[in-house]
Amino acid sequence: xxxxxxxxxxxxxxxxxxxxxxxxxxxxxxxxxxxxxxxxxxxxxxxxxxxxxxxxxxxxxxxxxxxxxxxxxxxxxxxxxxxxxxxxxxxxxxxxxxxxxxxxxxxxxxxxxxxxxxxxxxxxxxxxxxxxxxxxxxxxxxxxxxxxxxxxxxxxxxxxxxxxxxxxxxxxxxxxxxxxxxxxxxxxxxxxxxxxxxxxxxxxxxxxxxxxxxxxxxxxxxxxxxxxxxxxxxxxxxxxxxxxxxxxxxxxxxxxxxxxxxxxxxxxxxxxxxxxxxxxxxxxxxxxxxxxxxxxxxxxxxxxxxxxxxxxxxxxxxxxxxxxxxxxxxxxxxxxxxxxxxxxxxxxxxxxxxxxxxxxxxxxxxxxxxxxxxxxxxxxxxxxxxxxxxxxxxxxxxxxxxxxxxxxxxxxxxxxxxxxxxxxxxxxxxxxxxxxxxxxxxxxxxxxxxxxxxxxxxxxx
Numbered sequence: 292x293x294x295x296x297x298x299x300x301x302x303x304x305x306x307x308x309x310x311x312x313x314x315x316x317x318x319x320x321x322x323x324x325x326x327x328x329x330x331x332x333x334x335x336x337x338x339x340x341x342x343x344x345x346x347x348x349x350x351x352x353x354x355x356x357x358x359x360x361x362x363x364x365x366x367x368x369x370x371x372x373x374x375x376x377x378x379x380x381x382x383x384x385x386x387x388x389x390x391x392x393x394x395x396x397x398x399x400x401x402x403x404x405x406x407x408x409x410x411x412x413x414x415x416x417x418x419x420x421x422x423x424x425x426x427x428x429x430x431x432x433x434x435x436x437x438x439x440x441x442x443x444x445x446x447x448x449x450x451x452x453x454x455x456x457x458x459x460x461x462x463x464x465x466x467x468x469x470x471x472x473x474x475x476x477x478x479x480x481x482x483x484x485x486x487x488x489x490x491x492x493x494x495x496x497x498x499x500x501x502x503x504x505x506x507x508x509x510x511x512x513x514x515x516x517x518x519x520x521x522x523x524x525x526x527x528x529x530x531x532x533x534x535x536x537x538x539x540x541x542x543x544x545x546x547x548x549x550x551x552x553x554x555x556x557x558x559x560x561x562x563x564x565x566x567x568x569x570x571x572x573x574x575x576x577x578x579x580x581x582x583x584x585x586x587x588x589x590x591x592x593x594x595x596x597x598x599x600x601x602x603x604x605x606x607x608x609x610x611x612x613x614x615x616x617x618x619x620x621x622x623x624x625x626x627x628x629x630x631x632x633x634x635x636x637x638x639x640x641x642x643x644x645x646x647x648x649x650x651x652x653x654x655x656x657x658x659x660x661x662x663x664x665x666x667x668x669x670x671x672x673x674x675x676x677x678x679x680x681x682x683x684x685x686x687x688x689x690x691x692x693x694x695x696x697x698x699x700x701x702x703x704x705x706x707x708x709x710x711x712x713x714x715x716x717x718x719x720x721x722x723x724x725x726x727x728x729x730x731x732x733x734x735x736x737x738x739x740x741x742x743x744x745x746x747x748x749x750x751x752x
Contacts, residue, residue: 304422305322305324305325307422307424308322308325308335308373308422308424309321309322311423311424312424312426318340318353318354318397318398319340319341319398320338320339320340321337321338321339321340321341322335322336322337322338323336323337324336324337327363331362331363331364331365332360332361332362332363333360333361333362333363333375334358334359334360334361335358335359335360335361336357336358337358338354338355338356338357338358338359338380338383339352339354339355339356340352340353340354340398341353341398352386353385353386353387353398354383354384354385355383355384356380356381356382356383356384357381357382358381359378359379359380359381360378360379360381361375361377361378361379362375362376362377363375363376364376367425371422371423372422372423372424372425373422373423373424373425374425374427375424375425375426375427376427376428377427377428377429377430378426378428378429378430379429379430379431379432380429380430380431380432380434381432381433382432382433382434382435383431383434383435384434384435385434385435385436385437386437386439387436387437387438387439388439388440388441389439389440389441393441393565393567394521394564394565395438395563395564395565395566396521396564426458427457427458428455428456428457428458429454429456429458429464430453430454430455430456431452431453431454432453433451433452433453434449434451434452434453434454435448435449435450435451435452436448436449436452438566440567445474445477446475446476446567447473447474447475447476448473448474449470449472449473449474449484450470450471450472450473450474451469451470451471451472452468452469452470452471453467453468453469453470454466454467454468454469455467456488456490460491462491462492463489463490463491463492464488464489464490464491465487465488465489465490466487466488467485467486467487467488468484468485468486468487468488468497469483469484469485469486470484471483473502476641478541478542478543479504479538479541479542480504480505480541481502481503481504481509482502482503482504483502483503484500484501484502485500485501485502486498486499486500486501487499490517491517492517492518493516493517493518494514494515494516494517494518495514495515495517495522495524496512496513496514496515497512497513497514497526498512498514499512500512500513500528504530504533504538505533505534505535505537505538505541506532506533506534506537507530507531507532507533507534507552507553507554508530508531508532509528509529509530509533510528510529510530511526511527511528511529512526512527513525513526513559514526515563520562521562521563521564521565522562522563522564523560523561523562523563524559524560524561524562524563525559525560526558526559526560527556527557527558527559528556528557528559529555529556530553530554530555530556530575531554532552532553532554533552533553533554534552534553535549535550535551535552535553535577535580536549536550536551538553542689543689544689545584547583547584548582548583548584548585549580549581549582549583549585550579550580550581550583551577551578551579551580551581551605551608552577552578552579553575553576553577553578554575554576554578555573555574555575555576556573556574556575557571557572557573557614558571558572558573559571559614567617567641568615568616568617569614569615570613570614570615571613571614571615572611572612572613572614573611573612573613573614574609574610574611574612575609575610575612576608576609576610577605577608577609580604580605580608580626581602581603581604581605582602582603582605583601583602583603584601584602585603586690586691587684587691587693588600588601588603589601590693590695590696591651591693591695594695594696594699595653595661595665595695595699596660596661596662596665597631597653597657597660597661599628599630599631599657600631603626603628603631604628604629605626605627605628606627606628606629607625607626607627608625608626608627609623609624609625610623610624610625611623617640617641617642618638618639618640618641619638619639619640619641620637620638621635621636621637621638621639621647622636623636624636624647629654630653630654630656630657631651631652631653631654631657632651632652632653632677633649633650633651633652634649634650634652635647635648635649635650635684636648637684639688643687643688643689644686644687645684645685645686645687645688645691646683646684646685647683647684647685648681648683648684649681649682649683649684649693650679650680650681650682651679651680651682651695652677652678652679653669653677653678653679654677655678658678665699666678668680668698668699680695680698680699682694682695682698
């Protein structure tokens with residue numbers, strides 16, 4: 292056992308272990324020390340993976356872990372083969388920043404050493420065979436991953452990550468992935484994520500993703516081309532029975548402002564290194580939807596003087612949308628209550644900025660409750676039906692704003708002010724203009740006989 296420790300701790304053997312592990316994991320892995328125990332296990336200390344070219348030189352390591360342990364077999368050591376039956380990494384932490392090009396890229400092993408080796412004269416081959424490292428299974432326990440954008444803001448995170456993988460071939464891993472908690476932009480919180488996975492030199496597959504989202508379920512599949520530039524991927528997600536009240540409360544709304552059950556599906560495509568340029572399309576609907584004391588609808592209710600908008604119970608709520616160019620393009624948004632119908636289309640950027648063209652339509656019963664000057668601002672369709680008014684929605688998703696008040700009240704007050712000015716000064720002004728015109732008209736002036744030229748005018752009036 293002492294001899295095995297001396298052998299494994301020798302600089303050459305330790306460098307070989309590091310090289311083989313880095314080659315297997317395809318990452319620039321470094322270790323500081325290795326030790327072997329009498330019970331068939333190896334413990335490696337000081338494991339880290341540098342960020343490489345994916346971040347600035349002063350950034351934190353891409354991966355850090357205090358230690359890892361590996362169970363090995365005795366007999367293969369006699370033949371210069373280190374067969375690791377299980378490699379276990381405990382509590383690793385991954386911090387994945389965007390690089391200068393705004394991409395999330397895996398650190399690459401530097402090719403410098405290989406080039407230097409090619410330019411170096413070939414050394415004589417050693418008499419004894421070099422140590423060969425074989426990895427059969429890998430386990431990752433209680434890991435954490437964070438994705439950081441170019442501004443230093445965390446856009447996604449996974450906690451309690453567990454991975455059980457088996458090397459069924461030299462370049463193929465099959466296993467199970469799970470995460471206790473997933474956070475997306477500090478507004479979407481998923482729990483108990485699970486999926487089998489398949490990884491080889493050509494593709495990455497998650498054929499059966501499943502997680503919990505706001506008391507509902509989110510299921511789908513994802514596959515990526517490991518050989519393509521930026522690792523392009525496609526996938527699809529379906530969600531059902533998602534509690535809108537819990538979802539909005541976790542996203543920062545006040546409790547009780549929204550209720551209902553969301554369901555829908557999304558088709559996705561994009562590149563792993565540019566996830567912010569995600570593309571796709573989807574539809575969703577809301578069952579038993581209700582909005583209560585929401586600033587947006589309260590503002591509409593106050594402007595229109597309609598109390599029913601303060602608590603809006605929906606009988607129909609659905610949306611169709613597309614993803615692309617760092618925004619969600621809303622093709623159709625319909626919120627329909629008993630006497631109110633709200634439709635909208637436009638864009639919602641990933642950073643939360645809104646730009647929607649909306650239309651509010653009202654039944655005749657609500658229109659009659661409105662003051663007369665507000666009723667006059669509504670448009671009447673042909674043939675007669677719901678009276679409506681068009682307006683714009685701007686601001687952010689957490690604080691939307693509209694120009695409805697300006698369109699209803701501002702325009703009317705402007706017209707009334709103009710009419711007031713006209714009534715006070717318009718008639719007098721018109722008479723004065725008419726009298727001036729008469730004075731300037733030649734026909735209105737009396738005819739006089741020709742006179743002698745007048746003397747030069749004085750410098751004083």
